[in-house]
Amino acid sequence: MDPINNSTLSSDDSDDELDWEEVEVPRAEHLEITLQPKATSTKASTKRKGLSHTERLTRIHCHKIHTICLIANGWIRNHWINDELLQARLLSLTPLPLQNSFAMIHKSRVPDAARRGYLFEASITRLAEWWSESFFEVTPEGHLRNRTFEDVQLGLEAQGFRSLAEPAAKKPAAPAPAFLELIQSLHQSPTIDNETLQDILDDDGEFIRTPKSLMKHALMRKGSRDLSAQLFTALCRSLGIPTRLVVSIQSVPWQANINKPKAKPRTKKGKGKAIESQASSQSLNGDLKEQAKSNPIIKLRKQKPKGNRLGGPSPAASSSARNHIPSPSVTPPVFWTEVFSRGDGRWLAVDPVRCIVNKRKAFDPSPGASAPPGPSSFGSLGTPAPQKNRMAYVLAFEEDGYARDVTRRYAREYGAKVSKVQGQGRGKGRLEWWNRVLSIVHRPYRLHRDDIEDEELDANEMKEAMPTTISGFKDHPLYVLTRHLHQNQIIYPEPPDTPELGKFRGEPVYPRSAVVDLKSSENWLRSEGRVVKAGCQPLKMVKARSGTVNKLREIETLKTAGAGNGEVMQGLYARGQTEMYVPPPVIDGIVPKNNFGNIDLYVPSMLPRGGVHVPFKGVAKIARQLGLDYAEAVTRFDFKNRRALPVIEGVVIAVENEDVLLEAYWEAEKEAEEKAHKQREERVVKRWKRLIQALQIRQRLQNQYQNTHDEMPPADHHQPDTDQAGGFLVGADDVVQPFHLPRNFHPVLPSYPPLNLVPKSMKELAARMDTTSVTADDVSESPLPPETEATTDQAMPKSTRTHNGKALKLGATRSSARVSRQKRKKDNDSEDESMASDSPLLKKRRTKGSDESMPVPSSSRVLRPRLPRREA
DNA sequence: GTGCCGGACCCGACTTTGCCGCTC
DNA sequence: AGAGCGGCTTTGTCGGGTCCGGCA
Structure with missing residues (x-):
């Protein structure tokens, strides 16, 4: 046989039972296999796979949690700026003419509402000018910025936290384990100081812990862009103007391609570039941790002013972006203010940093849409600076702590872009989630101005290009x-x-x-209990789909019958073409049935008139026994292996028969329960009996052979006595160990009908044994007399001392054990029962006879005063 | 620089009424 | 003997979402 062919056979044919023939293999020929990484595999490895489901879930979870945290942050800041002392101090620092200009705008002085609106806008503009030009100095750092998932991940890893993506790759089954791990790791190292946090975020964050911190910055007249807006909001509130603190939530996006530089043609090679590309490629591959180990990230924190670091998230981009990033005083903000113009009856947006009033589109930071009055957001070197501000959710917090979603006011391309980020049209649960979040912060009642605002926002949306x-x-x-x-x-x-x-x-x-x-006509019926009206033509024809084997066969049959025309089509109908399905009513107690002998009850409206649904298991049997007409109710289908299995929940029966059926059902349930209880009681008694008998046998063996043991040489101790039948039990002490009933140290389980079967002492046990009839089949020994102790030598019943007129031989013990075993096998059922279990004797028996499955529950059940009922 | 398009990959929706052997 | 129960089966197709790379 050709060896190569042979090997081919062996590899192709997986049948192990082939008969192999020994052949001579020419020794001179040897097979050499060289495995080389093929170019195609490299290509395949470079081809990036999409995010795994788990990773995507992780990102979405992170996004959601981050969003909620930032909303909470906005809520707290909004709460703090209500501080009376803070507002009083700010007011005291405000020039009197500015204060008075607002006080002058009143109906009594200016009756014309439009004029009042105009004056108000002018006053607020002057206030913003004063604030931005002469009062508050904005620092270039410290404001909230948008970070990508990868940025945060790199920061976390640089600080020794595990990658968010890494465990996700290892444990794909667990949903979002990485995030939990992060939480856990954060929990385990509770001492994350501000510095570490700043390192993670690659940022000089501004820590505001209390309203006093706000006050400090107000007195210093210096702070971040965000702080400026917050304090300006506080000032407006102190002036008696209804004012909102508006926050554009900068949560980490879940998409993988946000802010990711597109692959460049490999034209330049530079160390920094190499590191950068390495870093960015690692983030998704999940092996970043190892890379981080081999290329430790060097922090340059000590040489700050700014926390640039080598190997950090896009260092070249970030440093150039840091150096060339436009001043926060010219880019769209994350926090700003809305003041309510009573004259106009609408909210005016105010950016106290850029001194912009009533220009709602100046807050959209998207590169194409926004034209902020200032340099673009890209560095002068042509390196795209990562977008530090993304508009996805904009919330306006009012003085009372409630918030409203005002994204539609500020997003230029709300319909085309922002609404999709919020989850409209895709990711079904996403929009629901956002609406749920909104429902938490929304005011539970509506004000008139809310209605007006909603109209305005709707109009904005409609007017969008x-x-x-x-x-x-x-x-x-x-x-x-x-x-x-x-x-x-x-x-x-x-x-x-x-x-x-x-x-x-x-x-x-x-x-x-x-x-x-x-939907197809079947779908209308099964999902909503609607049927297509007579005479309606389908609005669209689509290819029929086969979800089950039967359907597949049906389609195939139709295909072959259809003159080879191709696809089998299925008509689809609109809701307006359907009406509620009215099933034929129950007449004279007869329930209408379908072709399968049951009744379709996909929705409650499909219940026939005069019928009632009794959704209990086993109720059909009762109805049959009572001779009532019924139909089993099919409420849905389970799909397994391309097979639709109807799920039957109870029966539909005539209303007049309901009481009879229910009464009989409850009666039957009660009887079944009692029967089960009784059976269980019998089983438990039987097993206790068996235990006691086993103890008796052990005691007897010990008494009988104790002296013999002493005389026997130790070498023979474990050797079976082949001369005597039953010699296999010579090492009885190995088999039968001293038995101690476990203590009752376990808590009592919820109360069930007491069985009171478990004796509290051996004495009581023996007493029970005495009263329980023991059949000759059961064991050859009689029960213990009630007045004796099982552990004493005298306790051995007479009948156990002799067997067939002689001292009991081990063979007799074996035969009794066999009888007992057979009996047990007969009695054996799979139920878990209360039974002392830790007897080594029983253990040994279980291991000897594999068919033996005498219930041996844990010690917790042995002396429990009440036993749990198996079925609830 | 931006957006379109196609390919790759993954995921979820869709589908809508068995058979056979064992036990009681 | 027959009702009832439980195990076995093997997992398909298609459309849509997402991401990426190439191209205009």
Whole structure:
């Protein structure tokens, strides 16, 4: 046989039972296999896989938690700036003319509302000018910045925390374990000082712990951009103006491609560049920890002023960005102020740092959309500075602590971009989550100005210009392109009747409100209990799908029968084409049934008139015994292995039979319970009996052979006596160890019907034994007499001392053990029972006979006064 | 520099009424 | 003998979301 062919066979054929023939293998030939990393594998490794599900979940969890933390931060700051002393101090520092200018705007002095609005705007502008130009000095650092997931991760790893992505890769089954690990690691090292935190964040954060810190900065007239806005808000409140503290939440985005530099052509090689690319590539591969070990990150903290570090997150970019980043006094802020103009009845946005009033679009930081009055956000070297401000959620905190989502006021491309970040149109749970978060901070009741504001925000959304990209139309709340319609969606009424809103690159644009979701007739019935109205034609035909084997066969049959025309199509209908399904009523106690002999009850509305659903297990049997007409209720389907299994929950029965059925059902339940209780009681008594008998045997053996042991040479101790039957029990002391009943140190479980089967002492046990009838089949020994102690030599019953007129032989013991074992096998059931278990005798028996499964529960159950019922 | 597009990958929705052997 | 119960099965297809690289 050719050895190569042989090997081929062996590799191809996995059948182990092949008969192998010995052949001569030519020795001169040897097979050499050289494995080389192929170019394709390199290519495959460089091709980045998408985020794993776990990693994506981790990112989303981080995003959510960070968002909530930042909302809490905004809430606390908003609370602190209500401090009366702080407001009083700020007011005392404000020039009187500025204060008076607000006091002058009153209905009595200026009856015209529009004029009052104008005056108010002018006054607030003067106040902002004074604040920004002569009162408060803004430091370039300390404000909140947006960080990517990778940035934070690198910072954490640099400080010795494990990678967020790393455990996710190792344990894909556990959802978001990395985050939990981070929490745990943070918990285990509670001494994260500010410096470490700043290192993690690569930032000189500004720590404000109390309103007093705010006051300090107010008196110093210096602080971060965020602080400036917070203090300005406090000042406005002190002036009696309804004022909101607006926060643009800068939570870490969950997307992987945010702020990630696109792969550059490999033209330049530089150390810094190499480190940077290495760092950025590591973050997703998950092996960053090892890299970090081999290339320890050198912190330059001691040489600060600024916390640049080699090997940190995009050092070249970050340092250049740090050096060339535009001053915070010219870029859109994260905190700003909204003041309510009573004259105009609307909120005016105020940026006290850039001195901008009533220019809502000046707060959107997105590079294309925003045109802030200042340099662009990119460095002069052409290196893109990472975007430090992203508009996703904008919350306005009012004086009473409640907040409102005002993102629509400030985002320029709300529909095209920001709404998608908030979760509209995708990631089903995301929008719900954000709405839930909002519901926590929203005022539980509405003010008139809230209604007006909502109208304004709706109008803003409607006025928003059409997107300028195709992706902008995707999931847009207002517009839709036909290319983005899902398979089960159409524009309805059909396009000639639904007017085009315009054209985008030749494609018609329709309103999102004209998009209608469709379902097949079966889906309408099964999901909502609706049926297609008679005569309705499907609005759309789609390829029929086969989720089950049966359906697949059906489709195949149709395909072959359909003259090879191809696909089998299925009609889809709109909700408006359906009506509620009205099942045939129950007449004379007869429940209508379907082809399968049961009744469809997917939604409660499908219950027939005159019928009632009794959703208990086993109720069908009772109904049958009572001779009542019933139908088993199919409430849903389980899908396993391409097979739909109906889930039956109880029965549907005529209303007039409900009481009879229920009564019989409860009666049957009660009887079954009592029966089960009785059976259980019998089993427990039987097992106690068996235990006691085992103890008796042990005692007897000890008494009988104690003296013999002393005389026997030790060498024979473990040798079986082959001359005598039953010699296998010579080493009985190894088998039968001193037995101690465990103590009752376990807590009593919730009360169940007491069984009171467990004797509290051996004496009581023996007494019970005496009263319990023991059959001859059970064991050959009779129970202990009640007045004797089982542990005394005298306790040996007479019948155990002799067997067939002689002293009991071990063989007899074996035979009795066998009988007992057979009996036990007969009695054996799989239930867990109360039974003293730790007897080595029993253990040994279990190991000897594999079929033996005498319930041996833990000691916790032995002396428990009450025994748990198995089924609840 | 930005956006589009296609490919790759992953995930979730969709599907909607068995068979057979053992035990009681 | 027959009802009832439980184990076995093996996991498909398609569309959509996301990410990435290449290209205009």
